[in-house]
Amino acid sequence: MSEENWIEVGSTDSIEEEDLIRFDHQDKTFCVYKLTDGFYATDGICTHEAVHLEDGLVMDDEIECPMHQGIFNIKSGEALSPPACEDLKTYPVKVDNDKIFIKID
Amino acid sequence: MKNNIIILGGGQAGIYAAREIRQNDSKSNIKILGEENLLPYERPPLSKDFLLDKKKEEDLYFHSSDVLKNENIEFENISINKVDFENKKLFAKNDNVYSYDSLLISTGSENKKLTLDNNLKNDIYYLRNLEEAKKIKEIVSNKNKITIIGGGFIGLEIASSLSQLQKKVIVIEIGNQLMGRIIPKQIADLVQYTHIEHGNEIILNKQIEKITKKNGDYEILLNDNSLIETDFIIAGIGSTPTVKLFENTNLKLDNGIVTNQFCETSIKDVYAAGDVSNFYHPFYERNMRLESYQHAQNHGICAGKNIAGVKTEYTSIPWMWSDQFNLNLQLTGICDEYDEIIERGNDINNGVIYFFLKNNKIRGACGVGIIGKVGRDIRITSKLSEKNTIVDKQILSDQNLKLNKLMQK
Ligand SMILES: Cc1cc2nc3c(=O)[nH]c(=O)nc-3n(C[C@H](O)[C@H](O)[C@H](O)COP(=O)(O)OP(=O)(O)OC[C@H]3O[C@@H](n4cnc5c(N)ncnc54)[C@H](O)[C@@H]3O)c2cc1C
Ligand code: FES
Numbered sequence: 001m002s003e004e005n006w007i008e009v010g011s012t013d014s015i016e017e018e019d020l021i022r023f024d025h026q027d028k029t030f031c032v033y034k035l036t037d038g039f040y041a042t043d044g045i046c047t048h049e050a051v052h053l054e055d056g057l058v059m060d061d062e063i064e065c066p067m068h069q070g071i072f073n074i075k076s077g078e079a080l081s082p083p084a085c086e087d088l089k090t091y092p093v094k095v096d097n098d099k100i101f102i103k104i105d
Numbered sequence: 106m107k108n109n110i111i112i113l114g115g116g117q118a119g120i121y122a123a124r125e126i127r128q129n130d131s132k133s134n135i136k137i138l139g140e141e142n143l144l145p146y147e148r149p150p151l152s153k154d155f156l157l158d159k160k161k162e163e164d165l166y167f168h169s170s171d172v173l174k175n176e177n178i179e180f181e182n183i184s185i186n187k188v189d190f191e192n193k194k195l196f197a198k199n200d201n202v203y204s205y206d207s208l209l210i211s212t213g214s215e216n217k218k219l220t221l222d223n224n225l226k227n228d229i230y231y232l233r234n235l236e237e238a239k240k241i242k243e244i245v246s247n248k249n250k251i252t253i254i255g256g257g258f259i260g261l262e263i264a265s266s267l268s269q270l271q272k273k274v275i276v277i278e279i280g281n282q283l284m285g286r287i288i289p290k291q292i293a294d295l296v297q298y299t300h301i302e303h304g305n306e307i308i309l310n311k312q313i314e315k316i317t318k319k320n321g322d323y324e325i326l327l328n329d330n331s332l333i334e335t336d337f338i339i340a341g342i343g344s345t346p347t348v349k350l351f352e353n354t355n356l357k358l359d360n361g362i363v364t365n366q367f368c369e370t371s372i373k374d375v376y377a378a379g380d381v382s383n384f385y386h387p388f389y390e391r392n393m394r395l396e397s398y399q400h401a402q403n404h405g406i407c408a409g410k411n412i413a414g415v416k417t418e419y420t421s422i423p424w425m426w427s428d429q430f431n432l433n434l435q436l437t438g439i440c441d442e443y444d445e446i447i448e449r450g451n452d453i454n455n456g457v458i459y460f461f462l463k464n465n466k467i468r469g470a471c472g473v474g475i476i477g478k479v480g481r482d483i484r485i486t487s488k489l490s491e492k493n494t495i496v497d498k499q500i501l502s503d504q505n506l507k508l509n510k511l512m513q514k
Contacts, residue, residue: 066479069424
């Protein structure tokens with residue numbers, strides 16, 4: 001993949017630990033998380049209904065949807081608890097000079 | 106040892122119990138007996154996305170038939186109409202007999218019916234299952250002015266969906282607020298305002314005196330002598346646990362099947378879970394009966410563990426939601442035991458939550474807001490309550506202060 005696919009999200013201190021920020025790019029929404037072992041990114045909308053996960057709760061490696069408590073693993077995107085049953089798409093993240101980049105395909 | 110385990114009622118609690126039993130017990134025969142000719146499916150979308158055509162029948166099933174096959178869980182479409190607990194047998198209408206070593210009763214709940222003249226019995230619709238949802242969906246496509254009797258969660262969700270289908274909707278509620286007294290009046294008023302804003306008419310404090318059929322339409326006479334003309338009527342006036350089958354047996358009943366914290370009933374080897382059970386909750390030190398998605402799932406799982414011999418207490422903090430228009434309402438814990446109420450926020454766009462405290466600890470909370478705005482705080486509230494945290498009321502009441510600050514203490 002070409003270099004252009006890495007999109008800058010913001011500075012590393014824009015996210016608190018065990019928290020997330022929403023990042024919109026073109027017509028898509030992403031969530032970028034800071035976990036104890038680094039940064040991760042997923043789609044920003046729950047796979048159950050069209051709800052922004054930015055308002056959800058991050059616990060350990062999981063994001064819980066604010067609407068019906070569907071739970072996803074942030075690192076793998078796996079849907080862990082109903083009513084969410086479809087996995088969440090994840091994206092590679094890199095940090096360069098205190099800046100976070102995500103790779104969007 | 107190989108056991109015959111029967112699950113009576115193929116709904117949410119039943120399927121989660123079956124899969125949990127299989128996780129812990131690879132040998133026993135597990136059979137679900139369900140009177141709906143459908144694999145277990147989710148009911149919440151019936152009043153919402155299914156009516157709106159955003160979800161189809163195939164989206165509602167918890168698991169495919171392949172999952173059941175792989176886990177060697179049998180599903181049989183049959184209605185049981187007699188039980189013999191002494192000889193551990195169930196009898197079906199077609200004379201089939203089923204013997205069990207362990208039995209889980211997960212027959213759910215059923216809608217209360219209006220007392221009406223016989224000639225009107227088939228004219229009023231109710232919503233509990235997929236078949237009824239399909240029928241309602243089909244009929245409303247040709248109707249314009251629809252009356253919902255009962256302003257509870259399900260009635261209001263139907264009202265929201267039908268309004269989004271461009272129908273004129275009237276809701277008649279006997280009480281002085283929507284959704285019953287368990288919901289803070291302020292929150293009920295916010296929800297009512299949203300319905301009105303979308304064109305729904307909400308009539309409170311009124312009773313129905315008479316319904317008359319007129320040229321295929323209906324006239325509803327209220328106790329203040331006002332008359333409502335309507336072309337379709339749906340009633341959502343509450344539900345009762347499905348226990349008729351057990352009424353003349355030794356099974357202890359009291360607002361459902363009485364169970365302890367291990368989902369055990371008064372009869373050995375007979376368990377109950379989900380809407381049908383009035384269970385003992387050790388955290389609240391009292392019995393309760395819940396009708397919610399999260400409870401049906403977790404209670405089913407807990408019953409499954411206990412049936413498989415993994416003794417497990419049910420300690421889940423209650424939680425439920427309702428979606429109406431662009432609002433999401435959530436309830437956690439219990440909201441009827443408190444010595445103080447604290448309000449967080451006052452604008453529906455940012456979410457409004459009422460916390461119910463007893464001895465400075467949260468017992469329950471109820472919140473409503475534009476989709477996504479109360480979920481995180483309600484979830485944190487459940488955790489604070491579960492941990493018996495003494496809460497800082499300043500943080501609870503100030504929406505600018507994050508609730509997870511209370512968690513780190
Ligand atoms: C329209 C609607 C909307 C809802 N929306 C929400 C929501 O938004 N949020 C929320 O938290 N909860 C909601 N709920 C509640 C939630 O769906 C229920 O609490 C849950 O389904 C209960 O699961 P259960 O397994 O106990 O019972 P059920 O799912 O009702 O299953 C019981 C099954 O047992 C079968 N049965 C009964 N008697 C017999 C017999 N004698 N022989 C064979 N089979 C039998 C029944 O036919 C049924 O299939 C909603 C419910 C409805 C009806
Ligand atoms: S919208 Fe996320 S779980 Fe339902």
